[in-house]
Amino acid sequence: MASQGLGREHSVQDLIAKSRDKKGKRFVEKLMPIVLVTIALISVLTTVGILFTLIFETFEFFQRVSITDYLFGTEWLPFSGSEPLFGVLPLVLGTLKIAVIAACVAVPLGIAAAIYLSEYATDKTRRIIKPVLEVLAGVPTIVYGFFALTFVTPMLQELIPSLKIFNALSPGIVVGIMILPMIASLSEDAMSSVPNSIREGALALGATKLEVSLKVVLPAALSGIIASVVLAVSRAIGETMIVSLAGGATPTFDLNVTGSIQTMTAYIVQVSSGDAGYGTTIYYSIYAVGFTLFIFTLIMNLLAQYISKRFREEY
Amino acid sequence: MKYLNDTTVMKRMKSRLTMNKVWKTIFLLATLLALLTLVILLVRIVSQGAAHLSLDFFNNFGSRFPEKAGIKAALIGSIYLMLIIAPVSMILGIGTAIYLEEYAKKNKFTDFIRMNISNLAGVPSIVFGLLGLTIFVRMLYLGKSLLAAGFTMSLLILPVIIVASQEAIRAVPKDQREASYGMGATKWQTIVRVVLPAAIPGILTGSILALSRAVGETAPLVVLGIPVILQFLPDGLLSQFTTLPLQLYDWAKRPQEEFQYVAAAGIIVLMVLLVIMNSIAIFIRNKFSKRY
Amino acid sequence: MVELKNKMTNNENHINKSSSQFAGETNNATDKNSVFLTKNFNLWYGDHHALKDINLDIKENEVTAIIGPSGCGKSTYIKALNRMVELVPIVKTNGEINYRGRNILDSSYEVEELRTRVGMVFQKPNPFPKSIYDNIAYGPRIHGIKNKKILDEIVEKSLRGAAIWDEVKDRLNQNAYGLSGGQQQRICIARCLAIEPDVILMDEPTSALDPISTLKVEELVQELKDNYSIIIVTHNMQQAARISDKTAFFLNGEVVEFDNTDKIFSTPRDQRTEDYISGRFG
Numbered sequence: 001m002a003s004q005g006l007g008r009e010h011s012v013q014d015l016i017a018k019s020r021d022k023k024g025k026r027f028v029e030k031l032m033p034i035v036l037v038t039i040a041l042i043s044v045l046t047t048v049g050i051l052f053t054l055i056f057e058t059f060e061f062f063q064r065v066s067i068t069d070y071l072f073g074t075e076w077l078p079f080s081g082s083e084p085l086f087g088v089l090p091l092v093l094g095t096l097k098i099a100v101i102a103a104c105v106a107v108p109l110g111i112a113a114a115i116y117l118s119e120y121a122t123d124k125t126r127r128i129i130k131p132v133l134e135v136l137a138g139v140p141t142i143v144y145g146f147f148a149l150t151f152v153t154p155m156l157q158e159l160i161p162s163l164k165i166f167n168a169l170s171p172g173i174v175v176g177i178m179i180l181p182m183i184a185s186l187s188e189d190a191m192s193s194v195p196n197s198i199r200e201g202a203l204a205l206g207a208t209k210l211e212v213s214l215k216v217v218l219p220a221a222l223s224g225i226i227a228s229v230v231l232a233v234s235r236a237i238g239e240t241m242i243v244s245l246a247g248g249a250t251p252t253f254d255l256n257v258t259g260s261i262q263t264m265t266a267y268i269v270q271v272s273s274g275d276a277g278y279g280t281t282i283y284y285s286i287y288a289v290g291f292t293l294f295i296f297t298l299i300m301n302l303l304a305q306y307i308s309k310r311f312r313e314e315y
Numbered sequence: 316m317k318y319l320n321d322t323t324v325m326k327r328m329k330s331r332l333t334m335n336k337v338w339k340t341i342f343l344l345a346t347l348l349a350l351l352t353l354v355i356l357l358v359r360i361v362s363q364g365a366a367h368l369s370l371d372f373f374n375n376f377g378s379r380f381p382e383k384a385g386i387k388a389a390l391i392g393s394i395y396l397m398l399i400i401a402p403v404s405m406i407l408g409i410g411t412a413i414y415l416e417e418y419a420k421k422n423k424f425t426d427f428i429r430m431n432i433s434n435l436a437g438v439p440s441i442v443f444g445l446l447g448l449t450i451f452v453r454m455l456y457l458g459k460s461l462l463a464a465g466f467t468m469s470l471l472i473l474p475v476i477i478v479a480s481q482e483a484i485r486a487v488p489k490d491q492r493e494a495s496y497g498m499g500a501t502k503w504q505t506i507v508r509v510v511l512p513a514a515i516p517g518i519l520t521g522s523i524l525a526l527s528r529a530v531g532e533t534a535p536l537v538v539l540g541i542p543v544i545l546q547f548l549p550d551g552l553l554s555q556f557t558t559l560p561l562q563l564y565d566w567a568k569r570p571q572e573e574f575q576y577v578a579a580a581g582i583i584v585l586m587v588l589l590v591i592m593n594s595i596a597i598f599i600r601n602k603f604s605k606r607y
Numbered sequence: 608m609v610e611l612k613n614k615m616t617n618n619e620n621h622i623n624k625s626s627s628q629f630a631g632e633t634n635n636a637t638d639k640n641s642v643f644l645t646k647n648f649n650l651w652y653g654d655h656h657a658l659k660d661i662n663l664d665i666k667e668n669e670v671t672a673i674i675g676p677s678g679c680g681k682s683t684y685i686k687a688l689n690r691m692v693e694l695v696p697i698v699k700t701n702g703e704i705n706y707r708g709r710n711i712l713d714s715s716y717e718v719e720e721l722r723t724r725v726g727m728v729f730q731k732p733n734p735f736p737k738s739i740y741d742n743i744a745y746g747p748r749i750h751g752i753k754n755k756k757i758l759d760e761i762v763e764k765s766l767r768g769a770a771i772w773d774e775v776k777d778r779l780n781q782n783a784y785g786l787s788g789g790q791q792q793r794i795c796i797a798r799c800l801a802i803e804p805d806v807i808l809m810d811e812p813t814s815a816l817d818p819i820s821t822l823k824v825e826e827l828v829q830e831l832k833d834n835y836s837i838i839i840v841t842h843n844m845q846q847a848a849r850i851s852d853k854t855a856f857f858l859n860g861e862v863v864e865f866d867n868t869d870k871i872f873s874t875p876r877d878q879r880t881e882d883y884i885s886g887r888f889g
Contacts, residue, residue: 012747012761012803016723019751025501032503033418039410040419040428043477046470047431050442053449112345120339121346129346136353138524138589140531142560143582146567147356150363150575177352184349208335231437238439240534241560245567265441265534272444272538278453286538290445294438301437420696490733494795496691498746498802499723508749513736 057287101172110183145245166248190224223311364579399465408476444538479521516603672851732791769797789820
C-alpha cells in the first residue's frame with residue numbers, strides 16, 4: 001500500500017503543473033466575456049445607429065418642411081423647382097397598393113402550398129418541393145425586378161391593353177411571388193407543429209383530410225399563419241428593387257393600379273441614383289421617407305412577434 | 316332512436332370525398348404554380364441571355380454600347396465585397412452567438428439583445444443603406460468605398476448569421492461541454508475546442524446562405540451611391556467599385572432593348588454564382604450533419 | 608519520459624496484482640487517508656432542498672458506491688464533488704467538502720484545478736466527435752502538454768489503463784463515434800485517465816450499456832482502484848455489491864447509511880436501507 005501511495009506522484013500531473021500557464025489562461029478567461037459582450041453590443045449599436053440616423057436627419061427635414069404637410073399632404077412633388085411639395089401620402093399609398101396586390105397573390109397560394117406540404121404531400125415530394133421554395137426565396141430581388149419589367153408587364157399588357165409600362169399590378173404580383181415561399185414555409189412550420197394526435201382524433205371520427213386540414217389543423221396553427229403573413233407583408237413593404245424597376249416614379253394619390261406609381265422605397269432609390277446634393281431638402285427627404293418606412297415595418301414585425309407569442313398554442 | 320341516418324351519411328360521404336379530392340388538386344396546383352414561376356423565370360432569362368455570354372462579356376467593362384458591355388468590374392467588385400463581408404459579419408455574428416448561448420445570463424439585458432436582433436432582421440435593407448450613408452460614407456469618411464459597403468452589408472446580414480450560429484451552438488449536446496469541464500478545461504477552452512468545432516458546419520452553412528443574400532442585394536448599395544459604370548478594378552479597401560446587382564439594375568433600366576439581353580446574361584452569371592455558394596452550403600450541411 | 612515509461616510498467620503491475628488480490632481484499636480502512644471529507648453539506652436547486660446535511664468520509668484507493676432511488680440526490684452529490692453542479696445556475700450550497708484537506712467550496716479554490724485532480728465519467732458515453740487519439744489527448748492538451756512523443760505515450764498508457772488499447776490501437780485516427788457504446792464508455796474512462804487524476808467520479812457509468820460492456824467496465828473499476836480513488840453512483844444494487852468497498856445509501860437528499868459494502872448488504876442498521884436493498888421500493 002505504501003509503495004502504491006508513492007506511485008501516485010503522477011507524472012502527467014507533474015507535467016501539467018509545470019506547463020500550466022495559469023496567468024495567461026486566467027487572463028483569457030477574464031478577457032473573452034468582455035470581448036464577446038462588446039461584439040454582441042454591435043447589434044444593439046446598429047439599431048441605435050439606425051434610429052439616430054433616421055431621427056436626426058428627419059429632424060433636419062422637418063426644419064424645412066412642416067410635419068403636417070408631410071403627414072397629410074396628398075402631393076409628392078419634390079422636384080418641382082420653386083415650390084416642391086412633400087406630402088407623403090401618395091408614396092404610402094403606392095407602397096400599400098404593392099403590399100395589397102402582393103398579399104392577394106401570396107396569401108392564398110402560400111397557405112394552399114403550406115396545406116399541401118404539411119397535410120397531403122408525401123415525405124418524398126416534400127423533400128423535392130421545399131428546396132425549390134428555398135431557391136425561389138433566394139432569387140435576388142433585382143432578378144425579380146427584371147422579370148417583372150420584361151416578362152410580367154408585357155404579358156399583362158396582352159390581357160389589359162390599358163396597362164402602362166410602369167404600373168402597380170406587375171411589380172405587385174412579382175413581390176407576391178417573392179414573399180410566397182416565406183408564407184408557405186412559415187405556415188407549414190406552424191401546421192407541422194400541430195401534434196398528430198389531434199389529427200388522428202378527427203380522422204378516427206371519419207373526417208376527410210380536407211376537413212381535418214381546414215377545421216382542425218388550420219385553426220390550431222392560425223396564430224403562426226397570421227404571423228407569417230404579417231411578416232411577409234412587412235417584407236413586401238420594404239421591398240425595393242422590384243418596385244423601382246417595374247413600378248415607375250410617379251407618386252399618385254388614387255386607387256388606380258394600371259398606371260405608374262412610386263413607393264417609399266422607390267423614391268429613396270430614385271433620389272440616391274440621381275445627384276441630389278448633400279444638405280438639400282431632397283437629400284433629407286429620403287431619411288424622412290426611410291423613417292416612415294421603418295415605422296411601418298417595425299410595427300408589423302412587433303405585431304407578428306406579438307401574435308406568435310400571445311397566441312402560441314401549447315400542446 | 317338513431318341521430319345519424321345511414322343513407323344520408325353515405326350520400327354526403329360521396330360529396331365530402333369529392334371535395335377532398337378537388338381541394339387536394341387545388342392545393343397541389345398552388346404549390347406547382349410557385350415552382351412553375353421559377354421554371355419560367357429561369358428559362359426566360361437563359362433564353363434571353365445565353366447568346367450574349369462570351370469571353371468578351373467577362374473581359375469588358377461597362378459600356379454605353381450594349382455589344383461592348385461586360386461585367387468584369389461588377390463581378391470582381393462583387394467578389395471583393397464578399398471578401399470583406401465574410402470575415403466582418405462572421406466575426407461579429409459568431410461572437411454574438413457565443414456570447415448569447417454560452418455567457419449571457421438570463422436577464423433583461425440579454426432579452427433586450429435578443430429582441431433587438433429579431434427586430435433588426437425585419438428592417439428593410441434600404442434602411443441599412445441610409446445607415447451606411449450617414450455613418451460609414453459621411454461620418455467616418457469612408458466614401459463610396461468597398462469598406463463602407465462591406466460594413467453596411469455585414470450589418471445587414473448580421474442577424475441571419477447570429478441566429479444560424481446560435482442554432483448550431485445550441486445543437487451541441489450538453490454532455491460534450493460537461494466532458495470538457497470535467498477534465499478541468501476552462502470555459503473558453505471548452506468553447507474553442509469542443510463547442511465551436513462541433514458547431515462550425517451549421518455556422519458555415521448559415522453564413523454562406525447569408526452571404527449569398529448579400530451578394531444579390533442591391534438597394535443599400537444604391538443608397539450608398541456606389542457608382543455603376545466603372546472602367547477600372549478596385550485596388551484597395553477605400554477604392555471605388557461596383558457590383559453585379561448594381562450593374563444589372565443599370566442595364567435593366569436602360570430603354571434600348573439590346574440591354575435587356577445584356578442584363579439577362581448578367582443575371583445568369585449572378586445566379587450561377589449564387590448556385591455555387593448554395594451548393595457549397597448544402598454540401599457542408601450534408602457532409603457534417605447528424606453526428607450525435 | 609523514462610520516468611513515464613516506468614510508471615507505465617508500474618501501472619500494469621498494479622493492475623495484475625489487483626486482479627489477483629481482488630478476492631482477498633477486505634475493508635481495512637483505518638490506515639487510509641480521506642480524499643473527500645464532507646461536513647454538513649447542503650444544496651438547493653432554487654427552493655428545492657436537494658441535499659440535506661450530508662456527512663461522508665470517503666477514503667483513498669477504495670471504490671465507494673452511492674446508491675438510492677431516482678431523485679435521491681446521489682447524482683447531485685457526486686457532481687458537487689467536482690463542482691459540476693455549478694453548471695446549473697440556480698444552485699446554492701453551504702457546508703464543507705474537503706478534498707485532501709482543502710474546502711473545495713471555498714471561492715478561492717480554482718474549479719479547473721479541482722477537476723484536473725478529480726476526473727469524471729458520465730452516465731451516457733460522451734466522447735467528442737474527434738479521433739480516438741484526440742479524445743484521449745484532449746485533457747493533456749488543454750493543460751498545456753504539446754510534445755507529440757509525450758502525448759503518444761499518454762494515449763497508449765491511458766488506453767491500456769482502460770483495457771481498450773488492443774481493440775483500438777490500429778485505428779487511433781478514426782472517429783470515436785464509430786465505436787460501440789461500451790467501447791465509447793471505456794474511451795471516456797481512458798480520456799479521464801489521461802490526466803492521471805487522483806479521484807475518478809463515475810455517474811452511473813453503465814446505465815446506458817449492455818450486460819457484457821457493463822461487465823467489462825466493472826472489471827476495469829476493480830483494476831483501477833489501486834491507483835485511483837473511485838466514487839461510483841449506481842442504481843444497480845448488485846453492481847454496488849460486486850464492485851464497491853464502501854456503500855452510501857441516499858434517500859430524499861439524506862445519507863441514511865454509510866458503511867462497508869458487505870455490511871450494508873448483509874446487516875443494514877436502518878430499516879429503510881433494508882427495504883431498499885431488498886427491493887421493497889425504488
